[in-house]
Amino acid sequence: MGVLIGCQNLAKSMSHKILFQDLNLAIEDGEKLGIIGPNGAGKSTFLKILKGLEVPDNGTIAARKGLRLAFITQEPQFSMQKTLDEVLTDAGEKEGLDHDTALIESHKLLSRLGFLDPMQTVGTLSGGWRKRLAIAEALVGNPDLVLFDEPTNHLDLRSVIWLEEFLKQASFAWVLVSHDRYFLDRTAERILEIHPAYPGRWHVEEGGYSDFIxxxxxxxxxxxxxxxxxxxxxxxxxxxxxxxxxxxxxxxxxxxxxxxxxxxxxxxxxxxxNTTSANLDFQASGRKSKQLLQLKGVTKSYGDRVLFQDLDFVIAPRMTLGILGDNGTGKSTLLKIMGGIEPATDGTVQTIQNLEIVYFDQAKEQLQPDWTLKRALSEGHDAVVFRDRSIHVASWARRFQFKAEQLDTPVSFLSGGEKARVMISRLMQRKADVLLLDEPNNDLDIDTLEILEDSLEDFPGAIVLVSHDRYLLDRLCTHFLGLGTGGKITAFADYSQWERSLLDEGKAAKKDKATTGTKGKGAKAGKLSYNEQREYEKMEESIMHAEEALAVAQTEAEDPSIASQTQKLMAASAKLQKAQENMDRLYARWAELETKVKGG
Missing domain, CATH: 1.10.287 (Helix Hairpins)
Incomplete structure (x- = not known):
């Protein structure tokens, strides 16, 4: 394995704060490196240095000659009016491909990443599908190394699972920054932490996230x-x-x-x-009731679109309910109905008398941009009251990792993680029977997440939780509800059961796609010869089998038991290469036939 890019004695400071120093790291072919660390530690800065977007204060970066390096940011930017085909064809032409070759590569990548309609416009895509498009755009240039900055941010769980499988089978090397502990554990083979606890403020270890911890x-x-x-x-x-x-x-x-x-x-x-993160702790009202909130026949629809229907459920103390589902299935809406913020279309929500509900808003709409930090933390007062004790606002700010000199800073100047900590600080000042938490983990680093989990685990009231953080869900939730399409609601025993149902659903959809594709393509392929038409009709099924063969070959090649057996390792590598070549040939042939069908 060759070195793609090497870092020697790298150092970087920001506003007189040392991010890291004497950082030595070699990134090789086949690298799967996860980067973790507190917010503001320098993770994204390190990626930008690798890409050449920022310059280190000291040290050197040496890249292999001709290295093709792609960088996928947290929020990929596209023209909303362009079609998917146009985005990828333009990217291919920028990489030096002629128009026809770029078009074929575009079709191959869109099909490989699960896009059904190349003529769909970017503006109609969800956040998860835009992230897929950003990956496709990066792959047009056939990169040796891809850098990802928080690739799972704001993705639904289905998209995160897809991304996991994609990265595990990737032929390119990758480096990613993430706070998603399950994601890191399932994909990364080496972990770099940028953290003040280490000499030089960095440390790297072989193995996944659990091994690192x-x-x-x-x-x-x-x-x-x-x-x-x-x-x-x-x-x-x-x-x-x-x-x-x-x-x-x-x-x-x-x-x-x-x-x-x-x-x-x-x-x-x-x-x-002394590197502990924010000190988080929620106040319970101490209510002894066995039943706090009851949903009876609750239905929510917008016109003909039904989000969920006929939901019956009881919320009790010491219960943590996780609400699962794709983006747009109504998870946040259900929370708002429970909190009395939005009405149900049908059914009732019954609560005990004087029920205290605290609601964490995913969009943080409860914070006004022109407020100062002091106004947001303490309503502008010099002290806050927490657990019947008066605490000076400067001390309260320090509890959430803010400095006294930041108190006059406008909320609009705060980062996403800082706004999340402010929101949590406001919620902690209110006594609650029920916590309704909509993505409370967004923008929080792992250290803060762990303290948030500890606090929620000790909360004696009830919690209803919407989150894409599977570790958080698995650790806290006692009950799960999955929201599906067409208003379908399913109860699950644990998170793993819901994930298995998604995988089974995906396999079934793939078979249906292959079947309907075979049936429907004969009429469409009138410009093909008889043999080509038969080949075209079976192409999706052939690709599905080729994908399965590639996955098997990948698993065999990565089997640690043959790592020291040269002949077996060479045979497995040759099999993997042959499977990949077969996959590429099928995609290229499919794109060629589709071009003929469309009159190209």
Whole structure:
């Protein structure tokens, strides 16, 4: 395996804050690297340095000659009026392809990534499908390395699962920044963390996210032991220094110097260990009722479109209900109906008397852009009341990782993660029986997410949760409701059961597509010869079988048991290459036949 890009002694600071220094990393062919770290640690900055969009303060970047590198940002930008075909054909021509070749590549990629209509306009795509389009656009140039910045942000779970499978089978190397712990565990084979806990503020380990966390916990434990040992030694040295007469101080100068050195090391250890994130804790009202909220026959529709219908459900204390479904199935709407923010089309929502509901708004619409941070945190007062205790607003701000000098900053200047922390701070000041949380994890780093989970796990009231974070759902939820198309609602025992249902649904849809494609293409393919028409009719089915063969070959080639058996490894690699070539040949042939059908 060759090195695609190498970093040597990289250093970067921002506004006098060191992001990382002495960073040494080699990214090789077949790389699957996940990058984690707190918000503002420098993860996205590191990606931009790799792409050449930012310059490091020190150090060098050396890329392999002719390296083809693509960068997919958090929010890909497209012209909303263009068709998918136009987007990818334009991208192909920018890479030096002639128009016809770019068109064939466009059709191959759109089909490979699951797009059904090349003439669909970008403006009609959901966020998840736009992310797929951004990936297709990047792949037109046949990149060696692709950089992803938060690729799962704002995707529904179905799209995240698709992206996982796509990246696991990718022929290109990739590096991605993500806060999605399940996603990292299922895709990454190496983890880089940019974090103040490490010397140089970075550390890299082989293995997935779970492996990394085990090693990190051991590292932090060793740091704590080292801190305790050093504290004891320093205390003895300070006691000795206090006992010595001043006149003899020069005779033991080395002990004074050693004590000063230990003080410096102690301060460094304290800073590295003091990296806990926001301190989050919700107040419960203490209500003892066995039933808080009941939905009876609840239906919601907009015109002829039914989101869900005839929903009967009871919300009780110590229950955490996870609401699952694709984007647009009505998850946020259901939360608003429970909170009395939006009416149901039919049915009733019954609550106990004086029920206290706290609602976390995904769009953070409750924050006004012209408010100052102080106004948002404390309604402009000098103190907030939390658990019947008055806390100065500066202290309250520090609890959520804000500095006192930021209190006059307008809300419009805050990042997504900072706005999320402000929203949580406002909710924590209210006593609640029920927490309705719509994507509370959006824009939060992993450290803050873990503290949020701890707090919610200890909440004695009821929680209704909409989230794309599977780790959060799996850890907290006691019940699950899945919202499907046509108003269908299904109860699930756990998240894994819902994911399996999605995969089964996808396999069934693929078979239906192959069947209907075979039946419907004869009339469309009038410009083909008899043999070509028969080939065209069977093409989707052939591609489906080829995809399955490619997946099997990929699994065999990545089997760790043959890693040291040269002959078996070479045979598996040859099989994988042959499967990939067959797949590429089928896509190229399909695009060629479609061009004929359309009169090209």
């Amino acid at each position: 085990v090693k990190k916990e051991a590292y932090l434990y060793d740091l704590q032991v080292k801190e305790a040992t050093l504290a004891n030694k320093l205390r003895r040295e300070e006691e000795w220094l206090v006992r010595q007469p001043k006149a003899r101080g020069t005779k033991a100068r080395y002990r004074v110097d050693e004590a000063m050195r230990m003080k410096g090391e102690m301060q460094d250890l304290k800073q590295r260990l």
